[in-house]
Amino acid sequence: MKIVVTVKQVPDPNSNLTLEADNTISREKEVVLDPGDECGVEEGLQLKEAHGGEVILVSMGPERAKDAIRKGLSMGADRGVLITDPSLAGADALLTARVLAAAIKKEEPDLVICATESYDGSTGMVPPMLAELLGFPQLTFAKKVEIDGSTVKVHRQTADGYQVVEAATPALITVTAAIAEPRYASLKGIMAARSKEIKEVAAGDLGVEKGRPAETIEGVVDAESRKAGEVIQDDGNAVEKIVQVLAAAKVL
Amino acid sequence: MAAILVYAELSEGKVATTSLELMAKARELGDVYAVALGSGAKDAAATLGKHGAKAVHINEDSVFDDYIAEPATDALASLVESEKPDLILFGFTSDSREVAGRLAARLGVGLISNAGDVTAKDGGFVAKVPYFGGAKVASMKANAKPAIVLVRPKSFEASEKGGTAEVKQLDVKVAEGSRRAHITERVAEASEKIKLEEARVVISGGRGMGGPQNFPLLEDLASALGGAVGASRAVVDAGWVPYSMQVGQTGKSVRPGVYIAVGISGAMQHTVGMKTSKVIIAINKDAEAPIMKMADLGVVGDAMKIVPALTAAVKAKKTK
Numbered sequence: 001m002k003i004v005v006t007v008k009q010v011p012d013p014n015s016n017l018t019l020e021a022d023n024t025i026s027r028e029k030e031v032v033l034d035p036g037d038e039c040g041v042e043e044g045l046q047l048k049e050a051h052g053g054e055v056i057l058v059s060m061g062p063e064r065a066k067d068a069i070r071k072g073l074s075m076g077a078d079r080g081v082l083i084t085d086p087s088l089a090g091a092d093a094l095l096t097a098r099v100l101a102a103a104i105k106k107e108e109p110d111l112v113i114c115a116t117e118s119y120d121g122s123t124g125m126v127p128p129m130l131a132e133l134l135g136f137p138q139l140t141f142a143k144k145v146e147i148d149g150s151t152v153k154v155h156r157q158t159a160d161g162y163q164v165v166e167a168a169t170p171a172l173i174t175v176t177a178a179i180a181e182p183r184y185a186s187l188k189g190i191m192a193a194r195s196k197e198i199k200e201v202a203a204g205d206l207g208v209e210k211g212r213p214a215e216t217i218e219g220v221v222d223a224e225s226r227k228a229g230e231v232i233q234d235d236g237n238a239v240e241k242i243v244q245v246l247a248a249a250k251v252l
Numbered sequence: 253m254a255a256i257l258v259y260a261e262l263s264e265g266k267v268a269t270t271s272l273e274l275m276a277k278a279r280e281l282g283d284v285y286a287v288a289l290g291s292g293a294k295d296a297a298a299t300l301g302k303h304g305a306k307a308v309h310i311n312e313d314s315v316f317d318d319y320i321a322e323p324a325t326d327a328l329a330s331l332v333e334s335e336k337p338d339l340i341l342f343g344f345t346s347d348s349r350e351v352a353g354r355l356a357a358r359l360g361v362g363l364i365s366n367a368g369d370v371t372a373k374d375g376g377f378v379a380k381v382p383y384f385g386g387a388k389v390a391s392m393k394a395n396a397k398p399a400i401v402l403v404r405p406k407s408f409e410a411s412e413k414g415g416t417a418e419v420k421q422l423d424v425k426v427a428e429g430s431r432r433a434h435i436t437e438r439v440a441e442a443s444e445k446i447k448l449e450e451a452r453v454v455i456s457g458g459r460g461m462g463g464p465q466n467f468p469l470l471e472d473l474a475s476a477l478g479g480a481v482g483a484s485r486a487v488v489d490a491g492w493v494p495y496s497m498q499v500g501q502t503g504k505s506v507r508p509g510v511y512i513a514v515g516i517s518g519a520m521q522h523t524v525g526m527k528t529s530k531v532i533i534a535i536n537k538d539a540e541a542p543i544m545k546m547a548d549l550g551v552v553g554d555a556m557k558i559v560p561a562l563t564a565a566v567k568a569k570k571t572k
Contacts, residue, residue, distance in 0.1 A: 035489070036489075092362055093353075093362065093363070093365075094356060094357060094360070094361075094362040094363075097357060116502070117502060119521075122366070122501050122502060122521055123349075123365040123366050123402075124349055124353075124365075124502070125349065125352075125353045125356075125363065125365050126353075127353070128321060128349070128350045128351075128352075128353025128354045128357070129353045129354070129356060129357035130357075131321075131354065132325070132353070132354040132357035132358055133357050137320070137322065137432030137433040138320060138321055138322075138350060138354075138433055139320070139433050140320065140346070140350055141346060143495075156320075156435075157495050158346075158438075159495075159496055159504075160440050160441060160496060161438070161439045161440040161441040162439050162441070163435045163437065163438050163439070164435070164436050164437035164438075164439070165320060165433050165434065165435050165436070166433075166434050166436055167432045167433045167434065168432070171432075171433070176489075176495065177488070177489035177490070177491070178488075178489075178491055178495070181491075212395055213362065213395065214356075214361065214362020214363060214364065214394070214395060214396055215362065215364050215379075215392040215393060215394055215395060216392070216393045216395060217390050217391070217392055217393075218378060218391040218392070218393050219390070219391045220383055220388050220389070220390045220391075221388065221389055221391075222387065222388055222389075223382065223386060223387055223388055223389045224389075225387075225545075225546065226527060226532070226546040226547075226548075228544065228545045228546065228547070228550070229532075229547055229548035229549055229550065230548070230549055230550070231539060231544050231547075231549075231550035231551075231552065232549070232550070232551055232552065233539075233552045233553065234551055234552060234553025234554070234557075234558060238535075238551045238553055238558050239558060239561045239562050239565050240565070241549065241551070242512075242533060242549065242551065242558075242562055243562070243565050243566065243569065245510075245531060245533060245548065245549050246453075246477070246510060246566070247569075248531075249509050249510045249530065249531045250509070251452055251453050251477060251478075251479075251509050251510050252477065252566060252569060252570075
């Protein structure tokens with residue numbers, strides 16, 4: 001089974017974002033493989049271990065996004081593809097999906113695994129767009145995946161339980177972090193990853209037209225923020241203070 | 253007048269609250285049409301009429317209930333062709349966003365997601381979207397026609413202001429090729445507890461709770477206060493508690509009288525789902541955590557000690 005996992009390099013979720021002078025988000029921050037994608041890589045590896053095949057990581061990003069791919073390769077993925085092109089900086093969801101779709105089509109995978117959404121954008125729009133552009137069914141919010149021959153079956157997380165969803169491959173699935181605990185890369189894995197292939201592809205090689213972005217930012221203003229209230233150090237009086245606030249809010 | 257199409261999401265045959273919220277906003281923007289697909293669509297049309305839809309395109313075929321996204325995408329694509337809406341509004345919910353994503357890709361128009369507001373401007377539409385970790389708000393102008401905007405739940409107040417919608421049967425041939433991601437079973441993991449979205453007090457736990465073994469402390473406080481327990485994405489992702497408890501951008505939006513954030517740093521992912529709570533109390537060992545800058549009362553201390561003591565104090569006050 002040929003499995004493609006989409007991966008993205010994101011600012012470390014444990015760090016605070018900073019702004020550049022022109023109001024764009026600073027890209028100088030520490031960057032990591034998106035933690036959601038780590039779960040996708042792990043699920044891909046487990047499916048490969050159970051059913052055989054190959055796990056290919058596909059990413060779009062600047063040159064240094066290779067580090068994110070390398071992380072996945074050190075976990076055990078077989079090879080990587082990085083679409084990197086200055087013209088793609090600031091790409092919106094549709095352009096991202098078009099670029100990824102063009103690169104993934106060349107691989108002719110049986111299964112594409114995406115995280116439900118990225119940690120930085122969190123909009124979750126790329127996976128359904130990608131499924132549409134690939135012409136694949138989408139099985140989403142999977143917290144469990146089973147493969148039986150050419151059928152993929154997932155438990156799809158819902159607000160009050162889950163649904164069992166089935167489709168024939170090729171298919172695209174999105175996985176939640178509940179799917180699998182990502183493994184740590186072993187020293188052997190890290191060494192092996194150094195010699196694994198990461199193929200660099202330019203946007204032009206894929207024949208994707210940049211086109212007009214779906215939206216234009218007209219302006220950016222500070223969000224209406226709540227004013228900070230009182231901050232107290234608990235020296236034994238915190239409970240009393242909280243009780244007062246609860247009483248004032250008429251919930252006690 | 254601009255033609256506004258609202259995608260009415262049906263949940264067990266009823267119109268989702270989020271869709272009715274969209275109707276309230278859509279009425280301000282132009283002539284409102286809605287589309288309802290699957291079992292209950294006909295009844296939904298009556299509800300949507302009361303909320304201001306002039307016409308509702310319906311199709312009750314169960315294919316819309318049983319297959320993910322693709323049949324609905326087929327139906328919407330044919331509706332876009334015949335009705336040529338200027339704007340299509342979707343709720344930013346898991347079911348709607350999958351349809352919206354596929355539709356945008358099929359039409360090649362892109363979309364704006366996670367919007368908190370939409371306004372008409374210069375014959376087009378501008379959406380307000382949280383930006384830069386939520387510290388800022390960007391005004392995004394939609395360049396495509398139709399413009400597709402996904403709006404966060406609880407962004408608007410639903411209200412009945414309308415009459416009777418004309419019901420139009422939407423004839424759509426769902427291709428065999430669109431009957432693929434098949435929902436074969438629905439499993440409810442029932443809960444007897446107060447619903448998060450409806451609770452007047454919500455107590456949420458984050459990484460600072462130390463582990464799933466400490467969540468019963470929050471349950472105890474919630475039951476003493478008659479509230480519900482929520483969680484941050486980080487602990488849901490870590491598998492400590494189920495997704496149904498997640499509050500935030502990709503979880504539930506809540507607006508209780510009092511929100512108590514315990515061991516939650518306050519990343520945008522979380523705060524967009526709770527910042528409109530009337531009163532926010534934060535308990536965190538880190539005085540610099542972002543949540544402290546938005547809380548009405550921030551307590552710097554050890555939650556493992558404060559929460560049980562608070563539960564005892566609440567119980568004592570109630571029995572007085």
